[in-house]
Amino acid sequence: MNAIRRFATLCAFSAAAFGAAGAQAQQVDAEDAIAYRQSLYKLILWNFGTLSGMARDRIEFDREEFRMRALRVSNFSRQLSEGFGEGTATGAPTDALPDIWTNKADFDTKLADFQREAHKLYTMSASANEEALKAQFSAVAGTCKACHDSYRKD
Numbered sequence: 001m002n003a004i005r006r007f008a009t010l011c012a013f014s015a016a017a018f019g020a021a022g023a024q025a026q027q028v029d030a031e032d033a034i035a036y037r038q039s040l041y042k043l044i045l046w047n048f049g050t051l052s053g054m055a056r057d058r059i060e061f062d063r064e065e066f067r068m069r070a071l072r073v074s075n076f077s078r079q080l081s082e083g084f085g086e087g088t089a090t091g092a093p094t095d096a097l098p099d100i101w102t103n104k105a106d107f108d109t110k111l112a113d114f115q116r117e118a119h120k121l122y123t124m125s126a127s128a129n130e131e132a133l134k135a136q137f138s139a140v141a142g143t144c145k146a147c148h149d150s151y152r153k154d
């Protein structure tokens, strides 16, 4: 019964969202996109934190866990671009700088750097030794910083 009620509410919400006038609908989209990308970054940080702990010897190294979290970070990184579409520079509180959309090619390159290095961390984690994984962790962290320095408010 509860599930049915929730489904009905969702349908009513969707109808309202799609029925809204153009400008309003766009507003909803930007708000959703901003919430979506911020949520992904929170998920990335949650998993990256454990990787960081292991890379800095604050948490005991556990290959299975390292591998699972590296895979999550890699997968989340591939969903980010959907959250940075045209018209999403404003619409909700955001730390994303407008330069992202005037410098899209460079932003996309920085995002691709992150995706590539995060995927490499995951593939390496099958058998690479701890020292190599620590070095690759730093390479991934460097891609976070490179993008934040240019495209995120302090």
Ligand code: HEC
Residues within 6 Å of the ligand: 034, 037, 038, 039, 041, 042, 044, 045, 048, 093, 094, 095, 096, 097, 107, 110, 111, 112, 114, 140, 141, 143, 144, 145, 147, 148, 151, 152
């Ligand atoms: C290609 C650019 C780019 C890369 C790479 C990147 N970030 Fe970000 N990050 C941003 C931008 C832009 C924002 C601001 C998003 C917003 O507020 O709309 C952000 C926001 C965040 C936030 C705050 C989310 C919130 O609102 O609570 C965290 C945490 C974060 N990033 C962590 C990371 C970590 C960790 C990495 C690397 C593992 C990373 N980011 C890589 C651009 C990037």
